Amino acid sequence: MRIAIPKETHPGENRVPVIPETVKKLCLLGAEVVIEPGMGTGSGFSDEHYLDAGASIQPDRNKLFAEAEVLLRLRKPTLEEVPMIPSGCVHISYLDPFNEHELVRALQQQGVTAISMEMIPRTTRSQKMDALSSQANLAGYVTVLLAANHLPSILPMMMTPAGTLKPAKVFILGAGVAGLQAIATAKRLGAKVTAFDTRPVVAEQVQSLGATFLEIDLGDTGETAGGYATELTPEQIEKQRQAQKDVIAQSDVVITTAQVFGRKPPVLVTRDMVEGMQPGSVIVDMAAETGGNVEGSVPGETVEVNGVKIIGQANLPNNVCRDASKMYSSNLFNLVEDVWDKESKRFVVDFEHDILPGCIITHGGEVTNATIKNILEGGN
């Protein structure tokens, strides 16, 4: 079965979908792996690395697509690329199906089996394929490094003959995968860390990392089966804002990681809270790209409001692209291996599989995912 891996084309993207080590593993499964030249360059892997691992190289991108039975990618295809994908081909990538309606329709009409990495269910067995988590984990690490690099003071306490420098105060909003890694990294660097999450169940995890959990009584909150926070009511959001206001004013660093699956993230840090912080303080808004947790954050930019820096950089895992590529590549492989038929040496689109059907968006000319189908048909 021919697995093709084109080069990523998104500007600034240095992550690559598959690393040489994974190519080796795919070949061991019996797959034929073909890559586009320079596919691994962004993360420091040369064509020679891939050739050594057993891949062959196809310099003609159109041919690469035309002859593919499975396409392994990182970012969603562009609309222009969809006609290049053969009907019946399995296309695995991020897809953003909640928002990319036109793209989903195009993939459906093209007869592509489009698998969305975002839709891997969050179960124990599928963790190994969960790219959202693997990338969020690295993003959490990056947020703290970015903050530390922009802060005019150090994170750890330092006792010196010239006096003692107090540890920086870091407040982390949202203690999901990214938030927990941000907490761990800030703690490693010696900061005094406080965190909040609307899911009371994570308080213990926060505390086990050595951070303080900010207690706010929001009444009834909870989490989805997938482990995401459920959306708050406007009253609950207001209550949270008020309760965290003082903590934010006293913080040197605020990192916001609040996401609600499939929806616009909530604005948790308002303009007056930003203005309440000391000049020189730093906010990292991990949600900037999708709407922002922080009022005034600009996607892809660092802006200054009253001397407070707000970092809205998108694609944080890209900062540690090599490790991010390793993790994503591993996620892809684990998915492929899990549905691979060892007899026929083929990727099997099996709608009886426990994980696969949930992340197939289109197949055989249909939108097979019920949630996405509902949205496309005007539901919500």
Place this chain on the structure above:
Amino acid sequence: MRIAIPKETHPGENRVPVIPETVKKLCLLGAEVVIEPGMGTGSGFSDEHYLDAGASIQPDRNKLFAEAEVLLRLRKPTLEEVPMIPSGCVHISYLDPFNEHELVRALQQQGVTAISMEMIPRTTRSQKMDALSSQANLAGYVTVLLAANHLPSILPMMMTPAGTLKPAKVFILGAGVAGLQAIATAKRLGAKVTAFDTRPVVAEQVQSLGATFLEIDLGDTGETAGGYATELTPEQIEKQRQAQKDVIAQSDVVITTAQVFGRKPPVLVTRDMVEGMQPGSVIVDMAAETGGNVEGSVPGETVEVNGVKIIGQANLPNNVCRDASKMYSSNLFNLVEDVWDKESKRFVVDFEHDILPGCIITHGGEVTNATIKNILEGGN
């Protein structure tokens, strides 16, 4: 006694010589403190902060200088500024007297009492005034953050469902104040750290921080009374280079902090060693500004050689300018307080003092420092 504090004028310098808290302490000693407007801006201190602390403000820079009895500064004066300093005034700042011969002559002829912060002797009692150490300490922290921000992988080990990421390998050359802090910071972030120093005496300190000390038998080496490494012979340097070559080739990050007091730093990492590293690796050359420990490093720039990034950024403490200002300000205050006469409420230029004479370069129209005098007269 009137203490004047002008604004720093060096491009990009955000550290400030004196913070408001120190102004308060100077006023308590009985000093009259006058600052130039905007003196603290770089590190986030407003004129109001200084007014509240007891300072007054003199917007006329010429007048500020003309009426000063003591000038407290961070960077050395420019040659053009020397005629602005009143004869008999005490001018305390970095001075770089080993290299700034013309400046030292000008200060001598102007009749200034020029005190060089670099020349504070490294004794137990003078630690509190030692700006080289306080700034090197912060610089060591900054080197690791810079490296981590440029590295395409993370520093800590991470065990995830998608696989395990190994800890980054960090090699630190020179385990003085900066090197030790770099080791501590890299260890905090979870890296696997190896270090080397020509002074065998620091092996224990390196190991107590959890790092591996690279054993290289260089024969006779040692340190000065001030704790600096003594200069190696060309043969010893070559031996060190060979012995560290393999470690460098296997390292993700190399940080060089080797300084020899008053001399050009040694080149420890040669071009072939840089080329032996994996693409994506990062080198931070802390000595780039004064000549460089790394072949190919460029002062103030990040260059790429064979995919290896070499960071030659100057003035690393400036990255954490607020804490650097706090430390420097505290160093200045500790020096002033130590020689302050409480009766007359004056800074006393006392050549019987145990610390002061060593760091006075010029006084009463003479070059009083024997080492510097010798250099100026053509010695070495």
